[in-house]
Structures are given as structure tokens and as C-alpha cells.
Amino acid sequence: MAARIIAVAGKGGVGKTSLAAAIVRELTRRHPGARILAVDADPAVGLSSALGVEAGNTLDDIRRSLSVGATKTNPDELLAEARFRLLDSMAETRGFAFLAIGRPEAAGCYCAVNGYLREAVSLLATAFDYVVIDGEAGIEQINRRVMERVTHLLLVTDQSRKGYSVIETIKRVADELVMYEQCGVVVNRAVRAELVADPCLAGAPLLTVIGADARQTRNDVEGGSVFDLPEAARVPRGAAEALTAFGL
Ligand SMILES: Nc1ncnc2c1ncn2[C@@H]1O[C@H](COP(=O)(O)OP(=O)(O)OP(=O)(O)O)[C@@H](O)[C@H]1O
Ligand SMILES: [Mg+2]
Secondary structure (H helix, E strand, O other), rough: OOEEEEEEEOOOOOOOHHHHHHHHHHHHOOOOOOEEEEEEEOOOOOOOOHHHHOOOOOHHHHHHHHHHOOOOOHHOOOOOOOHHHHHHHOOOOOEEEEEOOOOOOOOHHHHHHHHHHHHHHHHHHHHOOOEEEOOOOOHHHHOOOOOOOOOOEEEEOOOOOOHHHHHHHHHHHHHHOOOOOOOEEEEEEEEHHHHHHOEEOOOEEEEEEEOOHHHHHHHHHHHHHHHHOOOOHHHHHHHHHHHHOOOO
């Protein structure tokens, strides 16, 4: 089976990282033994703590360790090394491997790292069954084709006008630049769930509405990971509903 590549995108602060972490957790529960890779594609980081893992492997570390003394890293070497390190690290976590984009000090700008990330995602996908990407807020990584190979695009918004407008823009650009098979919307932190009556938002089906849940924020404040939340908490439940709607 070709890898299912699930990306979470949307405006800043709408719950992308929380949802991505809950999706990883649900996939490990549903598909024990599957090779699952969690990718923090946000240079501002956050997915590692949401998953309770060390930020360990970053793409930039791997790139740097290979490019010492060389002007250009051979992408095949980079990926062979990344694949090895990631599969090796899986044993230490709860059934998933973790890769972060890292801080691109050496690369000088994000464009270069986004380029590596795009290559890495499409090549690493051959070593994994499921890849979950927690994207940077906004449209940049869709524009830069980092998400090109994504098969399942999850648009997350809150109930704000701005949140809706961001997912509309992402959807519009993704229709041109992403080869997705399925796209769906999750409304998160809904304060008035009854206001979300439309079965279709931003031109994509509404997968689920997740209400505001104080346990989610409290767990974050206390430094807990998604594995510390009860399965019945709203975000984990919403993640499971979204996966079911996608047939995953
Ligand atoms: N359904 C919810 N109910 C209550 N709090 C939530 C809910 N979903 C997320 N949160 C909280 O909202 C905050 C922002 O969530 P999160 O970091 O997942 O958003 P994000 O979209 O990844 O943000 P950023 O764009 O900064 O990366 C966190 O404190 C998180 O615990
Ligand atoms: Mg985030």
C-alpha cells in the first residue's frame, strides 16, 4: 500500500498541533505494527511536546551531519541516513517515528529547508505506512509545494472569519498544487457548535466539529502529551472521527 500522507493545515493557533498529535495517537491504536512517521513541519516546533517525545532528529541535523566539508548534500545519501535514523528511533517511542524540520541556521533560509522537507516527505513515504505532517500556520508550505504528495489534507479552523478565510485560501491553492485524494474540514474549539450547520466548508466536506475542552488546554499547561488525555476528551475523539471520515 502506498503511504497515506495526512497533513494538518490552517490559521495559527486553531489546534493543528493538538489535532496532529491526536491523529498520530489514534493511528498507533488502530494500526498496531504499522510504520507511522510524525513530522513537525513548523519551524516554531510544538509537535514533539504534544506527542511527549524528544525533539531528537531534525532534518537540518541530518543534512548538516552529511554536508560537513561538502558544498552540496547528495539527496540520496541524506534520505538513506534519515530513513535509517528514523526507523531506528521508532523502537524508543510508542510505535511511531518523529522528525522535525529543525531550525535552518546553516541553510540560511526556510526555502532551502522546505525544499529538503518536500524531498524528504516524498522519499520517506516509501518507508512508512502513515505520515502525519503538522504544518506551519498559513499558506506558505502549500505554496512551496512541501505538501505536494499529501494524500489527505485536513483543514482546521476555529469559528472565526479569519480562520475560515485561511482554509478557503489553502483549499484553493491546494487544488492546484497538492495531489490529494481527500480533503476535509475540522472546526475546532467550537464555542457554538450549533452554528456549524453547513456540511461543506471552504469547498470541502465538514468531517467533525470539536468543542472547546478545558482538559486540552490544562494538559498543555501542565506539560502533558496527548497520551495523558482520556480517549473521551474532545480532541482525541474528534481526531478519531476525522480519520474514520477519511476511511483511515
Ligand atoms: N478543542 C480545544 N479546546 C480547548 N483548547 C484547545 C482545543 N484545541 C486546541 N486547544 C489549545 O489551543 C492552543 C493552541 O493549540 P495548538 O498549539 O494545537 O494550535 P496550532 O494551530 O498548532 O498553533 P500554531 O499555529 O501556533 O502552531 C493550545 O493551548 C491547545 O491546548
Ligand atoms: Mg502548531
